[in-house]
Every structure is written in C-alpha cells, then in structure tokens.
Amino acid sequence: MIKERDEMSRTTIIPFGPQHPAFLEPLNLSLKLSEETVIGAEINYGYNHRGLEKALTSDFRRSIYMCERVCGICSFFHSTAYCQSLESLFQVQVPERARYIRTIMMESQRLTSHLLALGHTAEAIGFESLFMQLFRERESIMRMVNDISGNRVHYSMNAIGGVRRDISAQQRSDIVSRMDGLEVRFEELAKIFEKDPTIRARTVGKGVLTPEIARSYGVVGPVARASGIAQDLRETYCQGLSFRPVVREEGDAYARSMVRVEEILRSIDLIRQTASELPGGALNIPFRGRPTGETFTRLEAPRGELLYYVRAKGTTDLERIKIKTPAFVNVAALSAMVPGCEMADIPVITVSVDPCICCTER
Amino acid sequence: MAMLSIVLRNLITGPVTTRYPEGPADIPEGNRGRVDWNMEACTLCGLCQKRCPTLALKVDKKAGTITLEVFRCIACGVCVDACPQEAIGMIAETSRPGYFKDVRIYQKEVTEERDEGPPQP
Amino acid sequence: MSGRSNTETVARVAAMMREKETRLVTIVAADEGGGEMELIYVLDRDGELITLRARGRRDEELESLSPAYKGAENMEREIIDLVGLSFHGVRGGLFLGPGDDPPLRKDDKGA
Known part of the structure; x- marks a missing residue:
C-alpha cells in the first residue's frame, strides 16, 4: 500500500529562504518533498559572509569592537571571549569585580537572546499575543542593560584586562528588583509554554534530534541539552555560584523551547546571585606590550559553546583568529531534523534551533 | 487560560509603547549617542584619534580642527574615556539617517595670544 | 590512500x-x-580541550574527516573556502562562490 503511494507521488524541491516571510535569517533550505512530507533538505549558506576572520587580524586593541559586531544578539559573548583570549596571552588575571560584571552582562544578554528565540518560536507557531508578551519582557532587560552600558546591543564594556564601566550600588538594587519582577511574570509565561495545547500541538515530536545524531553533528548549547547531552561550560565558569545545567531527553522542538524557558529562570537566578555578591576592587588591570603565543578560549554563549582561537607573533596585528560559533554546528543539524516532518512545521523547527547566520558565516 | 488572564489584564493597563514619531522618543539617560567635543577644553592632543577603533576622527593641530566622520563612529566611548581634559562628552540621542556620509568639524577658537604671535616677520 | x-x-x-x-569542536x-x-583538530572530551596537529604542504590534497564524522564536513568546506586547502571528496562553496580567492591565504612573495 505504502509502496504504491510512493510510486504515485512525485518529489518536489521547494526553496525555503533566503528571503521568506516566515524566516528571519538569510539561509536557504532546499526542501525535497513527497506530497506534504519533507524527505530531505540541503542547507545553503553564503548569503551573509563578511570575512570577519580576515578583518580581525588587524590591530588587536581595535578588534574588540569588531568582535562585538560579529553577532548582534550575543555581542557581549564575542567580545568577552576575545578579551579573555588576549588576557591569557598577556597572562593578566582579571579582577574579581570585572569578572562578576561580565557574568551579569552575559547572563542578561542570554535572557534577551532566549526571550528572542522563544518569541520567534511563538510567532512561528502563530501565537502572536505570546510573542508580544515575551518581547515586552525582553524590552525591560534591554532597558536594564542600556542603563548599565549605554547601549541596547553593543555594550562596549569589555576591555583587555577587565571592563570599562562600573555597576553602581543603585544599579545593583535595580537589577535585583527587575529580576524579581521578571521572575514572577516569566513564570506565568513559562506555564503557557509548557502547557498550552496550541504550542504542544505544533512542537511536540517535531524535528526530533536523537542523542546519537546530535553527537554525530557535534551540536552544542540548548539544542544539545534538549537531546540529553549534558554539557554547559558555565559549570566551570560560574565557580562559587550555584548552577546546574538544564537537560531534557526528548530532543524535539518542544524540548528545545523548554530548555530555553528553564535556562531563563536559571539566568535570572544567576544574575541575582552575582549582583548581590558583587565584590569590590578594581575594574581592570593594565597590560603591556604585544601579544605572543596562541590560545583557545571557550564560553557558553546563548546558543552554545563559543570558541576563540587566537595566535599572535608579537606584532600589533594578530596572526590568525578563528571563531567557532555555536550556530555553525547547530544549523547544520537541521538537515537531520527536518526529514519526516511536514512542510508547515519547517519554520517552527528552524526557529527552535535558534539559527544565527551572522554567527554561522561571520 | 493563562494567556487569557494576561490579555484581560493588558486591557485594563495602558500601552507600554510610546507613540514615537508624534511624541518624543523614549531615550534613556546616559545613552551612548552622539559624540560631542567641547573645543574650549580641548588641547588637540590627538589621543582620541590614536585610540579610536574605527579611525573615524582626525585631529588637525595646525588648523585647530577635529573632523569626525559621523557614519564611521560607533559611539563606543573610547575617546570619552581617553580624553585627559574631559573635553569629550556624549549626548543621548539616536543617530539620524542621512543621504550623505556626514562629516562634522569642530573648530578650536584661536586664542588671542596666539593671534599676536605668528604674523610678525 | 595513505601518505597525506x-x-x-x-x-x-x-x-x-x-x-x-x-x-x-572545530578544525x-x-x-x-x-x-x-x-591544521589543528580541537576535541572536547569530558569538558577538556584536546588538540591534535598536522602540518603539511598547502597545495596538497588532505584526508577528510567527514566520512567518520558528519559534523566535520562544514568545517572542512569552510577551510576550503577561506584558507584554500583541499580535502579528498569534499567540495567548497560553503560561504564563497566558486573561483573566489581564499582570503586567509598569505601571498607567497618569499617562497
């Protein structure tokens, strides 16, 4: 019976993206369809390559600001990873206070990033009112980081050896009270994500990534943690703070969203801890000379592990800089997620991966 | 059901957005916006030019001018931190779009003592 | 087969x-x-970074890791595009068009 149907139906190839109303990223999926079912997908990149790895091999002091512009959503993670790389080349120990301020800013940015991903998931499902609510909460975080750093996206707070801006006592209490308010409001939204029948119908069992396939693609971040791979670099970075990673087993779009939902609550908790325990001391430590040697630095960005490889030979210009972004491996795993699903589920599945083409192509 | 209660609550509370083009924009204080030089305090030392990560500005000591390529400036605030005279400030406003790549020139008023100096020979 | x-x-x-x-993690x-x-193969094992290195001539064809590990394919394609190396059985064209000069290549004035 099934065989007969297979012979009857013809396969169609439908291009999805790079410009598509339901698709915010410049990425092209060539979907192979048999009737309404996707049987294969080829991912095409290259619409947004900016040659940043080449451009970053210029003056190492100026590159911080270009690193920040690799991605507009995880900008602070890029500049932190870059600064940490150069700090390890200069063998500079960052002051405790600067480390805490970086953690606060990173976790705040993780909140904005996850709220954006969840908002887009809600929008792809067609749940506009939930999307609006999530973006409203996101706006309050954007406002908070703007008050601290002076900008919504590019904080420009990092410097090699520490940070450039301080968090005042008043800002500290503002952060804590904002987090308290956000927690209450977000828990309400989290319940909707968890239980709403519309969301469940559109996400449960869609785009399943089994742990074996997840490992074969080397996926990272919430995508990996939703497939039962417990790896979160924050475990080592947040020493002294209570933190444990969020892991789920299902591996579908629902699990990926729920990992983000729970991570938002963990991040709120982390920000509160760091803001209330903020130690005193200097903001940054000067460095001298020019960098030499090579170093690998890793961070847990909102989408997963971000790795910077920096090699310098004692000149102002860096020899080689390699940025491995989490989206680079996560987006590739899409080709394993989509077969078997229906055409209408493609936007939800792609958004549940949280693709970032800025990061992927640099 | 949970969503319904949020929606009903939103009916009673007012809008969270501002009517920007009609009303004033809601720009937070301390926003890193336009970079502005106070030329009375500026000594034309050139440190801002040296530190600028995007090479957006040029200090001409002879003419006493600072030329800023507005669209190259990323408002990072490095020049503000670097200035020993605290002559550089930032005005909280959003950057405006333009038809041309605008250039802003700040002119240092030539002091009177200097005026008397050179034209002697 | 061997000898690359x-x-x-x-x-x-x-x-x-x-x-x-x-x-x-990456190549x-x-x-x-x-x-x-x-070439530096960066591996993650129990949260520790392990690096394995290989050196060679730039214009020689290299062995690909993609048959053993799917996730390596895009990394190798990126290297083909940006550094201009070649891997056995892997095509470039991930980020750049065919025939574009690899930007991370150094020009050979000295060699």
Whole structure:
C-alpha cells in the first residue's frame, strides 16, 4: 500500500529562504518533498559572509569592537571571549569585580537572546499575543542593560584586562528588583509554554534530534541539552555560584523551547546571585606590550559553546583568529531534523534551533 | 487560560509603547549617542584619534580642527574615556539617517595670544 | 590512500571518537606562509580541550574527516573556502562562490 503511494507521488524541491516571510535569517533550505512530507533538505549558506576572520587580524586593541559586531544578539559573548583570549596571552588575571560584571552582562544578554528565540518560536507557531508578551519582557532587560552600558546591543564594556564601566550600588538594587519582577511574570509565561495545547500541538515530536545524531553533528548549547547531552561550560565558569545545567531527553522542538524557558529562570537566578555578591576592587588591570603565543578560549554563549582561537607573533596585528560559533554546528543539524516532518512545521523547527547566520558565516 | 488572564489584564493597563514619531522618543539617560567635543577644553592632543577603533576622527593641530566622520563612529566611548581634559562628552540621542556620509568639524577658537604671535616677520 | 600529511591525525581523531564520547569542536586551519599550512583538530572530551596537529604542504590534497564524522564536513568546506586547502571528496562553496580567492591565504612573495 505504502509502496504504491510512493510510486504515485512525485518529489518536489521547494526553496525555503533566503528571503521568506516566515524566516528571519538569510539561509536557504532546499526542501525535497513527497506530497506534504519533507524527505530531505540541503542547507545553503553564503548569503551573509563578511570575512570577519580576515578583518580581525588587524590591530588587536581595535578588534574588540569588531568582535562585538560579529553577532548582534550575543555581542557581549564575542567580545568577552576575545578579551579573555588576549588576557591569557598577556597572562593578566582579571579582577574579581570585572569578572562578576561580565557574568551579569552575559547572563542578561542570554535572557534577551532566549526571550528572542522563544518569541520567534511563538510567532512561528502563530501565537502572536505570546510573542508580544515575551518581547515586552525582553524590552525591560534591554532597558536594564542600556542603563548599565549605554547601549541596547553593543555594550562596549569589555576591555583587555577587565571592563570599562562600573555597576553602581543603585544599579545593583535595580537589577535585583527587575529580576524579581521578571521572575514572577516569566513564570506565568513559562506555564503557557509548557502547557498550552496550541504550542504542544505544533512542537511536540517535531524535528526530533536523537542523542546519537546530535553527537554525530557535534551540536552544542540548548539544542544539545534538549537531546540529553549534558554539557554547559558555565559549570566551570560560574565557580562559587550555584548552577546546574538544564537537560531534557526528548530532543524535539518542544524540548528545545523548554530548555530555553528553564535556562531563563536559571539566568535570572544567576544574575541575582552575582549582583548581590558583587565584590569590590578594581575594574581592570593594565597590560603591556604585544601579544605572543596562541590560545583557545571557550564560553557558553546563548546558543552554545563559543570558541576563540587566537595566535599572535608579537606584532600589533594578530596572526590568525578563528571563531567557532555555536550556530555553525547547530544549523547544520537541521538537515537531520527536518526529514519526516511536514512542510508547515519547517519554520517552527528552524526557529527552535535558534539559527544565527551572522554567527554561522561571520 | 493563562494567556487569557494576561490579555484581560493588558486591557485594563495602558500601552507600554510610546507613540514615537508624534511624541518624543523614549531615550534613556546616559545613552551612548552622539559624540560631542567641547573645543574650549580641548588641547588637540590627538589621543582620541590614536585610540579610536574605527579611525573615524582626525585631529588637525595646525588648523585647530577635529573632523569626525559621523557614519564611521560607533559611539563606543573610547575617546570619552581617553580624553585627559574631559573635553569629550556624549549626548543621548539616536543617530539620524542621512543621504550623505556626514562629516562634522569642530573648530578650536584661536586664542588671542596666539593671534599676536605668528604674523610678525 | 595513505601518505597525506594529515592521514595519521584524522585516524587518531576517529579512533578517539570511537573509544570514548568525544566531540569535535572545530578544525583550525592556518596558512603558515611559504606554502606550509597547519591544521589543528580541537576535541572536547569530558569538558577538556584536546588538540591534535598536522602540518603539511598547502597545495596538497588532505584526508577528510567527514566520512567518520558528519559534523566535520562544514568545517572542512569552510577551510576550503577561506584558507584554500583541499580535502579528498569534499567540495567548497560553503560561504564563497566558486573561483573566489581564499582570503586567509598569505601571498607567497618569499617562497
């Protein structure tokens, strides 16, 4: 019976993206369809390559600001990873206070990033009112980081050896009270994500990534943690703070969203801890000379592990800089997620991966 | 059901957005916006030019001018931190779009003592 | 088959992955100038970074890790585009169009 149907139906190839109303990223999926079912997908990149790895091999002091512009959503993670790389080349120990301020800013940015991903998931499902609510909460975080750093996206707070801006006592209490308010409001939204029948119908069992396939693609971040791979670099970075990673087993779009939902609550908790325990001391430590040697630095960005490889030979210009972004491996795993699903589920599945083409192509 | 209660609550509370083009924009204080030089305090030392990560500005000591390529400036605030005279400030406003790549020139008023100096020979 | 400058390293990476859960984080390729290149395979095992290196001539075809590990394919394609190396059985064209000059190549004035 099934065989007969297979012979009857013809396969169609439908291009999805790079410009598509339901698709915010410049990425092209060539979907192979048999009737309404996707049987294969080829991912095409290259619409947004900016040659940043080449451009970053210029003056190492100026590159911080270009690193920040690799991605507009995880900008602070890029500049932190870059600064940490150069700090390890200069063998500079960052002051405790600067480390805490970086953690606060990173976790705040993780909140904005996850709220954006969840908002887009809600929008792809067609749940506009939930999307609006999530973006409203996101706006309050954007406002908070703007008050601290002076900008919504590019904080420009990092410097090699520490940070450039301080968090005042008043800002500290503002952060804590904002987090308290956000927690209450977000828990309400989290319940909707968890239980709403519309969301469940559109996400449960869609785009399943089994742990074996997840490992074969080397996926990272919430995508990996939703497939039962417990790896979160924050475990080592947040020493002294209570933190444990969020892991789920299902591996579908629902699990990926729920990992983000729970991570938002963990991040709120982390920000509160760091803001209330903020130690005193200097903001940054000067460095001298020019960098030499090579170093690998890793961070847990909102989408997963971000790795910077920096090699310098004692000149102002860096020899080689390699940025491995989490989206680079996560987006590739899409080709394993989509077969078997229906055409209408493609936007939800792609958004549940949280693709970032800025990061992927640099 | 949970969503319904949020929606009903939103009916009673007012809008969270501002009517920007009609009303004033809601720009937070301390926003890193336009970079502005106070030329009375500026000594034309050139440190801002040296530190600028995007090479957006040029200090001409002879003419006493600072030329800023507005669209190259990323408002990072490095020049503000670097200035020993605290002559550089930032005005909280959003950057405006333009038809041309605008250039802003700040002119240092030539002091009177200097005026008397050179034209002697 | 064998005898490519990174054959041994690729075999070691594949063996390590079979032996215990190991994730390939990235492959860093760097043009060393003078027609030489270096490949660094960065692996994650229990949260520790392990690096395996291979050096060789730049214009020589290299062994691909993609048959053993799917996630390596895009990394190798990126290297083909940006550094201009070539891997056996892997096509470029991930980020750049065909025939574009690899931007991370150093020009060979000295060699």
